[in-house]
Amino acid sequence: MIKNTLKKISLFTLIAFLFSACYSEKNLKYFQRRSGQPDTVTIAKAYVPKIQPGDILSIYVNSLSPEASSFFNPYTGTSSMAGGSSSASAGGGAGQMTQPGYLVDPSGEIELPLVGNIKVSNYTTTQVRDTLKKLLSVYLKEPTVLVRFLNFKISILGEVTRPDVYNIPNEMITLPEAISMAGDLTLYAKRDSIEIIRDVNGKKVFANVDFSKRDVFSSPYYYLHSNDIVYVKPAKTKTQQTDRSIQYATIGATLISLIIVIFR
Numbered sequence: 001m002i003k004n005t006l007k008k009i010s011l012f013t014l015i016a017f018l019f020s021a022c023y024s025e026k027n028l029k030y031f032q033r034r035s036g037q038p039d040t041v042t043i044a045k046a047y048v049p050k051i052q053p054g055d056i057l058s059i060y061v062n063s064l065s066p067e068a069s070s071f072f073n074p075y076t077g078t079s080s081m082a083g084g085s086s087s088a089s090a091g092g093g094a095g096q097m098t099q100p101g102y103l104v105d106p107s108g109e110i111e112l113p114l115v116g117n118i119k120v121s122n123y124t125t126t127q128v129r130d131t132l133k134k135l136l137s138v139y140l141k142e143p144t145v146l147v148r149f150l151n152f153k154i155s156i157l158g159e160v161t162r163p164d165v166y167n168i169p170n171e172m173i174t175l176p177e178a179i180s181m182a183g184d185l186t187l188y189a190k191r192d193s194i195e196i197i198r199d200v201n202g203k204k205v206f207a208n209v210d211f212s213k214r215d216v217f218s219s220p221y222y223y224l225h226s227n228d229i230v231y232v233k234p235a236k237t238k239t240q241q242t243d244r245s246i247q248y249a250t251i252g253a254t255l256i257s258l259i260i261v262i263f264r
Contacts, residue, residue, distance in 0.1 A: 030191065031214045041214050047223035049152065049171055051120045051128065053108050056101040056150040059132070063140035072113055072136065075100040101150040114139065125149065125171070154224050156182040158232035159189035173224050175209060175216060179232075185211070190235040196221045197229035 033039070051057065061072040102110040108121025115135050120128050125147040136143040152168045161183025175194070179185060191212040198205045198221075209221050216222060224230070 030211055031216065032212055033214055037214060041217045043217050044220055044222040047172065047225060048124055049149065049226055050122050050124055051104060053104050053106050053121055055104045057104065057110065058101045058148045058150050060146040061136060061143060063143040065141060068140055074113060152226045154178055155229045157229065159186040159234050160184065160232050161186065174222055175224060178224055178230055185232055188234050188236065190233040193233060195231040195233060197231065198225055199227055
């Protein structure tokens, strides 16, 4: 009678242990589908950044006359900077290269050689490119212009493998790409509440994204903005998680030993 009772208790405890282990594994999964959710998810509208005071722009001019074009590229191939320029990181993480560029002044303007001051704030790099092509056509034959941000960066903090400040050369990055860039989430990360801190009209806006659900792809925070902070909160302290893992291992070993003794 006692032996049968022990058997039932052991089996019940083992089932509960296995269920809790499966539940923990489920909590680690990304992009889970909600009940009734279709397999196709609408992606959020792509983010196109607009130039703001304090931004640093790389502007490269070319035309049918390379010598004439070089006059409008004062920072190409140089490491020194004149007034109105600043330095920016072109890569991401440690060991970044420093490049000079045009600093957008508080009035939202940059100063281009010969052309003078040009209003660029609240315009996209594409719009500034088209404006410069028109202005430079007075001096150059069939000019081409490349305008890019040098300071498009995001900060990734918390429970990721490589927290750091990352510069984004192509001016577009999604939250999953950012998490991948930082080496993925750790086992201690709170996957259902990743915090995004964003500058909006001089204020800090805090939002949470559930990375464990497919809704992340339609979130307004799917595409990250320049200067966004991605904070991955810990689900529990590492000490608690470690203690829990040790407890599971101990309980599992004890149950297996007990079952072996009972069923012999």
